Amino acid sequence: MRLLEYESKEILAKKGIPTPAGVLVYSPGTISLPPPVVIKAQIPIGGRQKAGGVVEALDQKEAEYKVEQMLSRTVRDYRVNKVLVEEKLDTAQEFYLGITYDTVAKEPIAIFSAEGGVDIEQLAEREPEKVQKRHFSVRTGLPEYTAREMISQASITGRTLLGLSNIFSLLATIFLENDATVTEINPLAQTKDGKRVALDCHVEIDDDALYRNPPLAQKEKDPHRVEGGRIASDFEKKATEIDNLDQRGVAGRLIEFDGNLGLIIGGGGASLTAFDAVQRHGGHPANYCEIGGNPSVLKTKELTKHILSKPGVEKIAVIMNVVSNTRVDLIARGVIKGIVEVGKNPSETLCVFRVPGAWEEEGFKILSKYGVDYCDRTVSIDEAARRGVEKLTKG
Amino acid sequence: MGEFITLDIDLGRCLGIEKCGKCIQVCPVNIFTSNGDYPKAVEANEDECTLCKLCLQGCEVDAITIHKLYEE
Numbered sequence: 001m002r003l004l005e006y007e008s009k010e011i012l013a014k015k016g017i018p019t020p021a022g023v024l025v026y027s028p029g030t031i032s033l034p035p036p037v038v039i040k041a042q043i044p045i046g047g048r049q050k051a052g053g054v055v056e057a058l059d060q061k062e063a064e065y066k067v068e069q070m071l072s073r074t075v076r077d078y079r080v081n082k083v084l085v086e087e088k089l090d091t092a093q094e095f096y097l098g099i100t101y102d103t104v105a106k107e108p109i110a111i112f113s114a115e116g117g118v119d120i121e122q123l124a125e126r127e128p129e130k131v132q133k134r135h136f137s138v139r140t141g142l143p144e145y146t147a148r149e150m151i152s153q154a155s156i157t158g159r160t161l162l163g164l165s166n167i168f169s170l171l172a173t174i175f176l177e178n179d180a181t182v183t184e185i186n187p188l189a190q191t192k193d194g195k196r197v198a199l200d201c202h203v204e205i206d207d208d209a210l211y212r213n214p215p216l217a218q219k220e221k222d223p224h225r226v227e228g229g230r231i232a233s234d235f236e237k238k239a240t241e242i243d244n245l246d247q248r249g250v251a252g253r254l255i256e257f258d259g260n261l262g263l264i265i266g267g268g269g270a271s272l273t274a275f276d277a278v279q280r281h282g283g284h285p286a287n288y289c290e291i292g293g294n295p296s297v298l299k300t301k302e303l304t305k306h307i308l309s310k311p312g313v314e315k316i317a318v319i320m321n322v323v324s325n326t327r328v329d330l331i332a333r334g335v336i337k338g339i340v341e342v343g344k345n346p347s348e349t350l351c352v353f354r355v356p357g358a359w360e361e362e363g364f365k366i367l368s369k370y371g372v373d374y375c376d377r378t379v380s381i382d383e384a385a386r387r388g389v390e391k392l393t394k395g
Numbered sequence: 396m397g398e399f400i401t402l403d404i405d406l407g408r409c410l411g412i413e414k415c416g417k418c419i420q421v422c423p424v425n426i427f428t429s430n431g432d433y434p435k436a437v438e439a440n441e442d443e444c445t446l447c448k449l450c451l452q453g454c455e456v457d458a459i460t461i462h463k464l465y466e467e
């Protein structure tokens with residue numbers, strides 16, 4: 001769950017991190033904040049500035065006019081139903097402070113840069129020496145002395161160093177206490193009169209942990225909190241229903257596309273890799289999806305039937321990374337059963353099956369029995385996608 | 396009948412649910428249900444069988460046979 005800026009700032013302020021004076025406005029009218037002000041659309045997506053979702057006003061009249069305008073707008077596909085109006089501060093320097101979870105190291109990671117207001121990933125790629133990173137334990141959090149060590153590497157000293165490390169340590173505490181996946185202040189401003197203030201921030205909470213935070217869980221359910229965004233198609237909703245048939249694994253997280261090749265793909269990044277590879281080889285996916293965690297044969301079967309029910313979809317490519325917590329034979333059973341139940345021939349309908357891993361011998365026996373051409377782990381995801389596309393186009 | 400798996404219970408050997416019923420208790424994917432005094436495999440579920448063999452190990456009288464149709 002991505003929190004809106006004002007929701008994130010409430011959490012920061014409660015922990016003692018300074019934020020600009022501001023008012024949340026739902027309808028046009030008098031703004032009870034002296035100008036100059038910054039007017040910010042409250043939508044759950046980045047890139048607001050470029051899309052015109054953040055504007056400044058120098059006097060009261062301009063502020064009221066711009067608030068009214070903003071409240072009638074759609075920014076990045078979200079209808080703006082509330083704006084945050086904040087005092088405009090005189091900034092001397094800006095910094096980046098971020099905490100996220102490093103899924104490879106399986107630890108939180110603190111990221112700092114003396115250049116705020118930037119895209120941190122681009123900066124890390126372009127000028128890695130300007131970005132400090134440090135893992136920390138979920139048990140200890142980010143102690144202030146560790147934050148100081150990190151920040152001092154950017155040649156920051158004195159009061160600024162002390163002030164920043166205190167905020168950085170608090171940001172890590174917020175990350176841990178709220179089961180966040182991201183807490184980011186970008187930029188944190190040092191004003192001309194020496195104060196440090198979080199100008200913008202971004203907090204995302206782990207959806208699977210929302211039940212531990214009932215007030216936030218309640219907010220997430222509020223249909224008026226966020227208006228707009230991409231609405232799931234009926235095809236996607238039906239896939240979600242399939243995924244909800246039982247609690248075993250995932251088979252139904254699906255996004256619809258307008259191509260002719262049905263995809264049953266999975267394995268975290270592997271599904272993205274497979275999707276990209278299909279396109280790179282000239283294929284047109286009918287859908288993106290994620291399966292994994294050993295879904296029941298029933299769910300995989302129903303998902304297969306659902307994908308094949310889409311007009312124009314004659315063939316399916318099944319591509320996963322080497323699986324350890326999903327069984328190859330159970331995926332093979334589900335896919336083949338789905339194809340058989342819609343009256344098609346598995347050997348013709350499956351243009352590629354590349355799922356190596358747990359119980360693959362058993363899976364390969366099933367595929368052989370139905371005359372399906374399958375690939376083992378010696379065939380890369382990219383090559384499997386190429387073969388699938390070739391079979392689809394050449395028959 | 397499953398597309399891939401079928402399970403047979405030899406009722407001549409089976410001790411019945413009241414005396415035993417272990418297959419119903421141990422199967423992690425609910426393949427078995429009661430059919431009067433004896434267990435039976437639910438046809439619609441047979442393809443969910445994980446081949447874990449817990450039922451075979453639990454059955455003291457070797458009454459259960461698992462057929463992998465794709466091997467026949």
Ligand code: SF4
Nearest residue numbers: 409410415416418454
């Ligand atoms: S475990 Fe064997 S004996 Fe016991 S109820 Fe099942 S089939 Fe019958």
Ligand code: SF4
Nearest residue numbers: 422444445447448450
């Ligand atoms: S082998 Fe395992 S999954 Fe299959 S019927 Fe027996 S207990 Fe159930």
